[in-house]
Every structure is written in structure tokens, then in C-alpha cells.
Amino acid sequence: xRHLLHAGLIALILxxxxxxxxxxQTAGExxxxxxxxxxxxxxxxxxxxxxVLGQHVYNDKNEKIGEIEDIIISPERSAxxxxxxxxxxxxxxxxxxxxxxxxxxxxNDRLVLPGATKELIRAMPPFExxxx
Numbered sequence: 001x002r003h004l005l006h007a008g009l010i011a012l013i014l015x016x017x018x019x020x021x022x023x024x025q026t027a028g029e030x031x032x033x034x035x036x037x038x039x040x041x042x043x044x045x046x047x048x049x050x051x052v053l054g055q056h057v058y059n060d061k062n063e064k065i066g067e068i069e070d071i072i073i074s075p076e077r078s079a080x081x082x083x084x085x086x087x088x089x090x091x092x093x094x095x096x097x098x099x100x101x102x103x104x105x106x107x108n109d110r111l112v113l114p115g116a117t118k119e120l121i122r123a124m125p126p127f128e129x130x131x132x
Contacts, residue, residue: 052068052071053068053069053070053071054067054068054069055067055068055111056110056111057082057084057104057111057112057113057116058110058111058112058113059112059113059114059115059116059117060107060112060114060115062110063117063118065084065086065113065116065117065118065121066084066085066086066087066118066121067084067085067086068082068083068084068111069083069084069085069096070082070083071083071101072098079101080100080101081098081099081100081101082098082099082101082104083096083097083098083099083127084096084097084099084113084121085097086118086121086122087118087122095121095122095124095126096126096127096128097121097124097125097126097127098127099113
């Protein structure tokens with residue numbers, strides 16, 4: 001199960017999301033949702049909420065340095081950044097930072113950020129969502 005989880009995260013991070021079934025639409029026609037056949041593909045997929053968010057991030061010394069709070073999808077539809085949170089308790093006093101997705105590695109069924117420490121993460125500029 002953990003292999004599937006991490007394979008899914010790596011796929012999300014490294015693979016741009018490109019529609020696999022692009023069909024032309026008839027003028028005035030608007031498709032909403034998915035068909036029963038397409039739903040089978042959705043069911044076979046994996047959930048970022050269930051299998052990525054909240055996963056611990058370790059450094060190359062096997063020390064837990066934080067956890068994945070969010071995945072930022074670029075306008076080109078690829079996972080460009082992981083929001084990693086460190087410190088705090090129950091979300092209070094935590095420090096969130098944006099880490100380029102390509103910097104995260106999969107090692108021994110764990111997400112690893114080589115060279116990172118909690119101190120280095122805390123020294124990074126904090127990530128804040130746009131207020132738009």
C-alpha cells in the first residue's frame with residue numbers, strides 16, 4: 001500500500017496532468033462530470049487527500065522534518081510545489097514553506113528532502129496563500 005501511495009505522489013509531482021481522453025464537442029453541447037466508463041478510471045486512481053497530504057517528510061539522516069500540508073498545481077496542470085509544515089502543535093505555531101516538488105525524493109517508502117533539517121525549514125520564508 002505504501003508503494004502505491006508514494007508512486008502516486010511521485011506521479012503527481014513529476015507528471016503533468018494531461019487529459020487522456022480529449023473529444024471535440026458539438027456546438028452548444030456542454031459536458032458535465034464523467035461518464036460511467038470514465039468513472040472506472042477515477043476509481044482506479046489515487047487520492048492526494050488520502051495518500052499524500054499529511055505524510056511525513058524526512059531528511060537523508062532519517063529524521064522527521066515535517067509533513068505535506070498541500071500540493072500546489074501550476075497553471076500548466078503539474079504539481080509544482082509541496083507545502084511542507086514543520087513545528088507547532090495541531091497547526092498552531094507551525095511554519096509552512098514551499099518546496100519545489102522535484103526536490104522531494106522517494107527512499108525506503110518515505111518522502112525525503114535531502115540536506116534538510118527542521119532548523120533550515122524554519123529559516124525559510126513562510127508560505128502564505130494569496131488573499132485574492
